[in-house]
Each structure stands twice: as structure tokens, then as C-alpha cells.
Amino acid sequence: MKIIENLDLTAYNSYRVASRCKRAFFPESEEDIRDILQEHGNGSIIxxxxxxxxxxxxSFYDQDFMVFNGNFDSVKLIDDQTIHAQAGIDLLQLSEFALSKSLSGMEIFYDIPSSLGGAIVMNAGANGEDIHSLILNARYYDPNKDEFIELHSADISxxxxxxxxxxxxxxxxxxATIKLSKGSASLIKMKMQTIKEQRWAKQPKDFPNAGSVFKRPAGYFVGAIMDELSLKGxxxxxxxxxxxxxxxxxNYNKASGEDIMALIEHIQQCVENKYGFRLNVEQRII
Incomplete structure (x- = not known):
């Protein structure tokens, strides 16, 4: 297990916000996870x-981080339609592994930036599809019980x-264990590329960002709200x-986390003044 003191987190967040933490653990096994949380305190670890x-x-966290980025990312085929993967693998790697096995179902996630664990937590998805529809079960550690537990799909979503x-x-x-379906590798690859091209045509890729900021409110589209309120730019x-x-x-000019949070608050206030409801943030605030 790798441990880094005073870790620079700039490369570990897609906004590329400059930030540091007191210490970071990079676990390589479930026993590492148990040891970190039991020895260093679950409540204070991010x-x-x-x-x-x-x-x-x-800009600085006087706390320990447990990081799943470039580690804890193994993946294997269980049978001809089922994949077993560790939570640290990113969706790009996972979708490319599925493609290599001619398995369909991960195409929509090819260009969604997230680890598998993060995607399950947020129920990541697009175009009416979500990751929970593919999950058979997920294994997790409960530090309060000091137990590893398996949760089936019906109880996750x-x-x-x-x-x-x-x-x-x-x-x-x-x-987690993921159930996919057999398909044509050429058609799977074509769909993945089409999805990527469509997403890149609509989304900003020229500056660091963390994807869609707000959850879509019932009956509205966030993009249309921003247009109506002239908030773009x-x-x-x-x-x-x-x-x-x-x-x-x-992040167009060395933004801080405080800058991003202040802009979110400004947007929420503008929307509340106009529409009478407050936009909920989809992104995880640390």
C-alpha cells in the first residue's frame, strides 16, 4: 500500500483545483481498506x-484521504456475459474490457468519466440508461460492523x-459484478465512438470540469434554464x-474550490428567484 504525506490533489480532481491533504492512502487490497479505516478512524477519512x-x-484538508485512482482496478471475466471488477477501475477501462470480450451494455459509459465505485454511488448514466441496471451485486466494507458485505442489485438503487x-x-x-449481453464487437465499437462524438459536440472539453453540476429538476432542463437566465459565461x-x-x-483561470462553490450559490439563487425552486447539486462536495 502506498502512503503519501501532504499529497497534492490537483491531478486527482477533474476540475484541476489546487488542493492538498494531510496524508493519502492508496489501498491495494480489502485488508488495506480494513486496516486504514480501523487504525486511522473512519469518520475522519475522506x-x-x-x-x-x-x-x-x-485548498487544504487537515484530514487523511483514501484514494482509488490508478489502484484497486482489476477486472476479469466470470462467464461469457458477466464481468467482475474492483471499484477503482474507471468506466473507460471497463467499457474497453467489455468491448474486448464482445459484450454490450457498457457503451453509454465509454466517455462518462468516473470510477466504477463512484458510478455506483451516484448511479451514473445518460440517455435513459444507468449503471444500476447492469449491476448484479456490489461488495462493500462497513467499518462500523468491521464486515465485508454483499448487496444485491434490488437493494442498491x-x-x-x-x-x-x-x-x-x-x-x-x-x-461489483456486472451482467452484460453478447454482441458484435464492430457494432459495439461503433456505438461507443458515436456516443463519444455526440457528447464531445455538446459538452465543454476545452477547460477542466467535473461534468453536469446540477440534477435535472422535474419538468425542466438545466441548460434551458441557464439560457433563459443568461447565465452562460x-x-x-x-x-x-x-x-x-x-x-x-x-475552471478557465486557476479556479479555487471557493470560486466554484460561490458560482454554484449564485446560480441557485438566480434560479430560485425566477422559478421558485433550488437546483440540487449532483456533484459531490468535499
């Missing part, structure tokens, strides 16, 4: 996956961008509402 869909709101794990943030997902510090897609905030 979990960080691929760093996507995350806002680091502070809590609906749109929600999950059992999001409601129980002290739990640590370690691995509005900035605070180095953070700016993307001109390409109003649902994204980009």
Missing part, C-alpha cells in the same frame, strides 16, 4: 475515487442519481458557467 463529479471546496451507498457514505464499495474568480453547455462549470 474517500476519493477518480476525482470526477467531485468538488474540492478547500434508490432512483435517479441516488443509491443505498449515497445514503450511507461511511460504506466503501470494493468490487458568468464567472466568479476562475470559475465560469460554460458558454457551450450551461449545465457545466469550467
Amino acid at each position: 474517500m476519493l475515487g477518480s476525482g470526477h463529479n467531485v468538488i474540492l471546496s478547500k 434508490r432512483g435517479y442519481r441516488d443509491s443505498y451507498f449515497q445514503q450511507n457514505p461511511h460504506l466503501v464499495i470494493t468490487e 458568468v464567472s466568479i474568480g476562475g470559475a465560469k458557467v460554460s458558454e457551450k453547455h450551461g449545465g457545466f462549470i469550467v
Whole structure:
């Protein structure tokens, strides 16, 4: 297990916000996870996956981090339609592994930046598909019980961008089993490339960002709201509402976590003044 003191977290968050933590653990096994949480205190340790869909709101954390990024990412084929993967693997790697086995179902996730664990926590998805529809079960560690437990798919999902794990943030997902279907490798690859091209045409890729900032409110689209309120291009510090897609905030000029949070608050207030409801943040604020 790798341990780094005073870790620079800039490369570990997709906003590329400059931040540091007191110490970071990079576990390589379930026993590492147990040891970290039992020896160093579960309540004070912050979990960080691929760093996507995350806002680091502070420039320094006087806390330990447990990082799943470039580690804890093995994947294997169980049978001709089932994949078993550790939680640290990112969705790009996972979808490419599925492609190599001519398995269909992961195409929509090819260009969604997230670790598998983070995707399960947030129930990541797009175009009406979500990761929970593919999960057979997930294994996690409960530090309060000091037990590794397996949770079946019916008990994981809590609906749109929600999950059992999001409601129980002290739990640590370690691995999951995914059920896919046999397909044509050429057609799977074509769909993956088409999805990527469509997403890149709509989303800002020129500046660091963490994807869609807000959950879609019932009956509305966030992008349309931003257009109506003329919020595209509005900035605070180095953070700016993307001109390409109003649902994204980009780091265009060395933004701090405080800049991003202040811009979110400004957007929420504008929306509440106009529409009478408050936008809920989809991204995880640390």
C-alpha cells in the first residue's frame, strides 16, 4: 500500500483545483481498506475515487484521504456475459474490457468519466440508461460492523442519481459484478465512438470540469434554464458557467474550490428567484 504525506490533489480532481491533504492512502487490497479505516478512524477519512463529479471546496484538508485512482482496478471475466471488477477501475477501462470480450451494455459509459465505485454511488448514466441496471451485486466494507458485505442489485438503487451507498457514505464499495449481453464487437465499437462524438459536440472539453453540476429538476432542463437566465459565461474568480453547455462549470483561470462553490450559490439563487425552486447539486462536495 502506498502512503503519501501532504499529497497534492490537483491531478486527482477533474476540475484541476489546487488542493492538498494531510496524508493519502492508496489501498491495494480489502485488508488495506480494513486496516486504514480501523487504525486511522473512519469518520475522519475522506474517500476519493477518480476525482470526477467531485468538488474540492478547500485548498487544504487537515484530514487523511483514501484514494482509488490508478489502484484497486482489476477486472476479469466470470462467464461469457458477466464481468467482475474492483471499484477503482474507471468506466473507460471497463467499457474497453467489455468491448474486448464482445459484450454490450457498457457503451453509454465509454466517455462518462468516473470510477466504477463512484458510478455506483451516484448511479451514473445518460440517455435513459444507468449503471444500476447492469449491476448484479456490489461488495462493500462497513467499518462500523468491521464486515465485508454483499448487496444485491434490488437493494442498491434508490432512483435517479441516488443509491443505498449515497445514503450511507461511511460504506466503501470494493468490487461489483456486472451482467452484460453478447454482441458484435464492430457494432459495439461503433456505438461507443458515436456516443463519444455526440457528447464531445455538446459538452465543454476545452477547460477542466467535473461534468453536469446540477440534477435535472422535474419538468425542466438545466441548460434551458441557464439560457433563459443568461447565465452562460458568468464567472466568479476562475470559475465560469460554460458558454457551450450551461449545465457545466469550467475552471478557465486557476479556479479555487471557493470560486466554484460561490458560482454554484449564485446560480441557485438566480434560479430560485425566477422559478421558485433550488437546483440540487449532483456533484459531490468535499
